[in-house]
Amino acid sequence: MSQALDPGLPNARFPFPAYPNGWARVGLSEELAIGAVAPIRFFGRDLVLFRTATGRARVLDAHCRHLGAHLGIGGSVVGESIRCPFHAWCWDGDGFCTEIPYAKRTPPSARMGSWPVCERNGFIFLYFHGEGSAPADEVPEIAEYSDPDWSPFVRLRWKIRSRSYDMGENAVDDVHFRYLHGAASMPTTRSGDVRGSRSNLSKMKLDTPQGQVDGSIESTNVPGMGLVYVRGICDTLIVITGTPIDGDYVDQMFSYTQKIGQDPVRARLGKALLRDLEKQMNEDIVMFEHKRYFTNPLLVPEDGPIADYRRRARSQYAGDFSKLDAGTNPSGPQPVPASRPRCDAFGERDFAELASFLRSAFRARRVERSEVDDRVEFRLLDREGDVEHTLVFDRAVLDRSELADLRGYLARPMVKKRIRSAGAAPFRVANDSFA
Numbered sequence: 196m197s198q199a200l201d202p203g204l205p206n207a208r209f210p211f212p213a214y215p216n217g218w219a220r221v222g223l224s225e226e227l228a229i230g231a232v233a234p235i236r237f238f239g240r241d242l243v244l245f246r247t248a249t250g251r252a253r254v255l256d257a258h259c260r261h262l263g264a265h266l267g268i269g270g271s272v273v274g275e276s277i278r279c280p281f282h283a284w285c286w287d288g289d290g291f292c293t294e295i296p297y298a299k300r301t302p303p304s305a306r307m308g309s310w311p312v313c314e315r316n317g318f319i320f321l322y323f324h325g326e327g328s329a330p331a332d333e334v335p336e337i338a339e340y341s342d343p344d345w346s347p348f349v350r351l352r353w354k355i356r357s358r359s360y361d362m363g364e365n366a367v368d369d370v371h372f373r374y375l376h377g378a379a380s381m382p383t384t385r386s387g388d389v390r391g392s393r394s395n396l397s398k399m400k401l402d403t404p405q406g407q408v409d410g411s412i413e414s415t416n417v418p419g420m421g422l423v424y425v426r427g428i429c430d431t432l433i434v435i436t437g438t439p440i441d442g443d444y445v446d447q448m449f450s451y452t453q454k455i456g457q458d459p460v461r462a463r464l465g466k467a468l469l470r471d472l473e474k475q476m477n478e479d480i481v482m483f484e485h486k487r488y489f490t491n492p493l494l495v496p497e498d499g500p501i502a503d504y505r506r507r508a509r510s511q512y513a514g515d516f517s518k519l520d521a522g523t524n525p526s527g528p529q530p531v532p533a534s535r536p537r538c539d540a541f542g543e544r545d546f547a548e549l550a551s552f553l554r555s556a557f558r559a560r561r562v563e564r565s566e567v568d569d570r571v572e573f574r575l576l577d578r579e580g581d582v583e584h585t586l587v588f589d590r591a592v593l594d595r596s597e598l599a600d601l602r603g604y605l606a607r608p609m610v611k612k613r614i615r616s617a618g619a620a621p622f623r624v625a626n627d628s629f630a
């Protein structure tokens with residue numbers, strides 16, 4: 196792939212792109228035998244995953260360049276290619292057409308979109324880059340995956356209505372462990388560079404039937420995976436892989452492995468730990484699916500290194516994050532004046548209604564309106580076109596839900612009299628006018 200790709204548009208809940216650059220799990224080795232073909236959908240695209248005769252996992256865009264059949268629905272592997280079920284055109288893993296069984300020659304432009312793929316630690320990864328760049332890094336081997344002293348992976352999988360950038364914050368959100376997950380104590384997370392990768396180390400008390408023990412959770416992000424080492428009860432590694440399905444959903448997977456041969460008490464505690472982590476994830480998901488991302492959250496120092504996480508995580512995206520600096524967020528809470536709410540909802544119809552009210556209340560021939568900064572000026576003109584009265588409204592006063600109040604105020608005999616006696620001089624209507 197060399198062309199720029201849609202990074203997934205910002206939306207009202209998440210004002211940032213949906214798709215991070217990098218390796219993303221799109222399959223599991225154990226589920227893709229030689230000759231297997233699977234339709235998959237990630238990054239808002241239909242794709243086909245297949246394993247060739249020599250055992251290579253490959254990914255192509257799903258729809259055959261000929262007449263658009265879905266290669267993952269009825270396609271079959273022939274040698275190193277996949278054959279389309281519709282008219283039998285064959286495509287290799289680099290997207291080149293290798294055969295059209297009924298044609299004399301292959302059109303030179305016959306090419307399918309193909310994706311860089313790598314297979315490691317039992318996962319099949321695809322490389323996504325919003326600017327179409329080639330892979331800049333490799334997915335590392337996990338030593339525990341091939342170590343006979345560690346158990347085979349046990350998997351948990353969820354489809355979550357969220358975005359990876361937002362969910363990633365959870366690992367450094369110290370306080371929620373106590374209040375959402377009911378942990379005995381709040382962890383304290385420190386960010387730092389561990390073994391060349393950015394890492395967070397949380398130390399906490401872990402509850403066990405034997406009482407509390409000192410524990411630690413170390414989480415590191417490496418290409419394609421989040422690695423979480425839990426130590427204290429029973430040595431456990433959780434490999435987190437999450438891939439955007441589209442702008443709304445993420446396919447999230449936890450793959451667990453634990454050290455075998457720990458004493459029976461520790462092994463039992465290890466099982467309990469896994470059950471607890473699953474419970475925690477289910478609690479987190481309720482938050483993830485209904486929360487909204489604020490770019491200017493109100494934080495206190497005890498909240499953990501959330502701002503630091505956000506700065507780091509942004510570098511994974513090709514899209515524009517420049518508007519995500521505090522205070523420029525269209526979806527975050529905006530400052531409001533202390534007295535009356537500032538109103539942006541006062542639209543053209545409201546202005547027209549106010550103008551028509553002023554025209555009839557003051558028998559004006561015509562009403563002109565102009566806006567300067569946070570003031571709106573109405574000029575009431577007589578039949579000669581001369582300005583008879585000028586009313587200047589602070590914008591904060593122009594609130595759709597309080598338009599009736601405003602009209603009531605302007606219609607009070609005392610107020611009308613003052614407007615009349617001001618002549619063409621500005622008559623100001625401010626928040627405190629209503630006091």
Ligand code: FES
Pocket residue numbers: 259260261262263264279280281282283284
């Ligand atoms: S649509 Fe695939 S070969 Fe015709």
Ligand SMILES: [Fe+2]
Pocket residue numbers: 365371376475476479
């Ligand atoms: Fe959590």
